[in-house]
Amino acid sequence: MTLFWVASAVLIVFSCVLLALPIYRQKANNDEALRDELNKAFYKDRLSELEEETDEGLVENQQDLIEDLKQSLLDDIPTESKSKKDSSISPIAVLIPSVLLIAGISYGLYAKLGAYEDVQEWHQVSENLPALSKKLLSPEGAALSDDEMRDLTLALRTRLHYEPEDSTGWLLLGRIALANRDVDTAIGAMKKAYRLEPKDSDVMLGYAQALMLSQDDVDQENARRILGDLVKNDYVDLRVFSLLAFDAFERKDYPAAIRYWGIMQQMIGPQDSRYQMLSRSIENAQKQMGQEVGTGKSVSVAISVSDNVKADPNAALIVSIHTADGAPMPVAAARYPVGSLPRTVVLDDGNSMLPERKLSSLESLLVRVRIDSDGNVATKEGDWFGESEVVKMGESVQVVIDNQYQ
Structure with a gap:
């Protein structure tokens, strides 16, 4: 917030400087001198006209007219007191109220129409990013409330704006989007993480998970390719085979689905509570194939x-x-x-x-x-x-x- 106050103060000072320059650089008011010169020129022109009119016999009392003309010229000469009265206003008297008015209007409008509280909350959320990330990645990560998830997303986006090469940040943002079923955000974030770390197994799995949710056939094919690469690299993670099994079942490739679920059973062993759930999935696939369930050994x-x-x-x-x-x-x-x-x-x-x-x-x-x-x-x-x-x-x-x- 210190940066905001400094920036706003600089803008107000700049505005005041623009206001002060015309006041201090104003030229002297020469209206009186210009009017005096104009009157003199008018007087000379009128004298010439009187001489011509006298020569033509149109004017009989030339001298009286000249005296009247002189008196009119004298009456129109600016006096010293009037000039002093016009120049008696000090520039400071104009500048100080103007500066106060600019500052008052600026901060008043910002307080009324600006987003001061939102900006303050944004900075506070950004400072809480490490704590929120730790809470999400802990075993109790599911305890994050909707508000905390929203704050974490905002803080991550802020960090990634300043550190766009942070693959871990993009991966975390993609996982949050996956949890919120925000497919477009998940794919976009995971794609950036994959571009930065194309060999990282966690990034590859996250990107494949996001692509699997896409309705685009090309995206789903890319997901299968990435999952296949993970299997070739002996990446041991149930989610890899779970995704492959689900995809195979959706494509009605029941033998492949059964094979992947069988691999998952081998990985967890009969003592795991998920073993029976996988058995039911296998039985369902066998039914879809028209096979008799329960004959497999x-x-x-x-x-x-x-x-x-x-x-x-x-x-x-x-x-x-x-x-x-x-x-x-x-x-x-x-x-x-x-x-x-x-x-x-x-x-x-x-x-x-x-x-x-x-x-x-x-x-x-x-x-x-x-x-x-x-x-x-x-x-x-x-x-x-x-x-x-x-x-x-x-x-x-x-x-x-x-x-x-x-």
């Missing part, structure tokens, strides 16, 4: 490691299901980030290697699990692995990773 694998295994959390976890005879070619396989161990994964027909040979067709099986440290499944040297006992289809499987390829 899955294999739940509980994976743990021995104490001597040092697993890189960024390595890949490869789970493969084989026939009971231990044939090298797996019937089904899946790849996950190692993350934290122990953990449970679930494989079903969606993980089958060949469409004509389903996992559910097995009566007995064994499971192999390997930690792939170099990202190349063809090389095994130095990788840790484990293998289960042969079990019947439907039984739970436990695998302990405790061996290393030499």
Whole structure:
């Protein structure tokens, strides 16, 4: 607000200077001198006319007329007292009231018609941006009221006006717009964040979420491409597969939707409360396909490691299901980030290697699990692995990773 008062004071001073210049630079009033010169010229012209009229015999009392003309000239000469009276007004007496009037009118009109309170609130909201952002990103972020969300949006827009290269700010603004179902704002904000950080996984996911809400086919296709890139980069986030599953279901690509929901089940495990909800979604997709619900079989694998295994959390976890005879070619396989161990994964027909040979067709099986440290499944040297006992289809499987390829 200090800037406002300084700027307004400068404008008022400038206006006063413009007002004072004409007052102090005014030229002397020469009306009396000009009138005196005019009277003299008129007197001389009239004398010439009288001489001509006398010569023509039109005037008999020339001298009387000349005396009258002289008296008229004397009567019209400006007096000294009159000149002093005209110049007795001081410029200061005019300037000071004018300055006070300008200041009073300016601030009075602003107080009546201006937005002083709104500007003050705007500055206060901008100062509260860190606190509002922290509250939004905290686990209790849903507790933000509508007024706080509006204030946060205003503060973010203000900050982004001065810092347009802040990708985090654009991402946060896009998330707020997504929460408010403001699709245009969400897409615009996420697009700017994506332009600044095209490789950031969180930005990519946010941009894909916004594009998925668009009614434009091109936007939705771009969203699928971005989500596909995230999957290729092993970005572990349920929202990625949730978006892919929802999109596939909307496009009536039910096998793809079932596959994505199955992956989500594998990521969270049967102990998660969301597991049954995903099962219902899969059953709904199967109904849409005309399949009999409940015939699908899955294999739940509980994976743990021995104490001597040092697993890189960024390595890949490869789970493969084989026939009971231990044939090298797996019937089904899946790849996950190692993350934290122990953990449970679930494989079903969606993980089958060949469409004509389903996992559910097995009566007995064994499971192999390997930690792939170099990202190349063809090389095994130095990788840790484990293998289960042969079990019947439907039984739970436990695998302990405790061996290393030499």
